[in-house]
Amino acid sequence: MPAFDVVELDPADGPEPGSEASDFTRPLVTDEFWQDRDLAGLAADGGTILVFTPMVGSFVAKYVWDELAERGWHERDERVVGVSASTPYGIARFLDENEYPFSIFADPSNEVAESYGIAHDLDGMAGIGEPRLAFVAIDADRTVEAAWVATEWPEFPDYDDLEDELALD
Template sequence: MPDFDVVDLGPADGLDPGDVAPDFTRPLVTDEFWQDRTLSDLASEGRTILVFTPMVGSFLAKYVWDELDERGWDELDERVVGISAATPYGISRFLDENEYPFSLFSDPGNEVAKSYGIAHDLDGMTGISEPRPAFVALDADRTVEAAWVATEWPDFPDYDDLEERLGLA
């Protein structure tokens, strides 16, 4: 048995295939620098997989990025980019310390997750939320092709099934 409670988050009001993902501008962070980027500009470069994780440094975020790194998602034809309710400084340190070859959008106010319908309030912390773990595949016009959203915390996808669902297998 895990030494933590599994929390039912209930159904998410996330995006469905065919929906157009909301555009946003946030700092896109690497282990070396960051700069403001819009999702629309990023997606226009080709198929994009958005990976929402809780705050960087959490075991859940580390587990997700370790898995994606091990599976070689940085070598896919699709661009894989994360979104976390963390500051650019925290994300840059997280990427550097773990030697992850990915970029993550910094969204400390969690506004992107809220606009995507996948934010959840943290128990006992009024006004504090973070994204549910989620994966959203977008085409160049930001149209959702596929998605997976956690319904409990912690929750991880079956990565083989996820790759098939997202059209990566």
């Protein structure tokens, strides 16, 4: 039995296959530096998988990025990029301390998750929200090819199924 409550989240209005992924500009953070990047420019270089996680200090974010690194997602044909409601400083520290080979967009206002319909308010914290765990595969034109969005907290996908589902043509 987990040492925490599993919470069913309100329904999400997440991205649907065939829809256009919202464009945004945010700091894209590595363990060494960050710079403002827009999703349209990033995606134009090829298929992209956006990985929305709660704040980088959470066990959910750590578990997800550990799993993706172990499975070699940084070697996929699609670029794998995170989105977190954390600051660039927190993300840079998180990436450096864990030696993750990924980049993560800093979205401390949580506006990107809101535009994707996957934001949720933290229990007991008025006005504080974060993204629910979600994976969104988009092509070079920002068309959503596939998406998986958590329906409860915490919830993790079946990664074997997810890998197949998110493969871009």
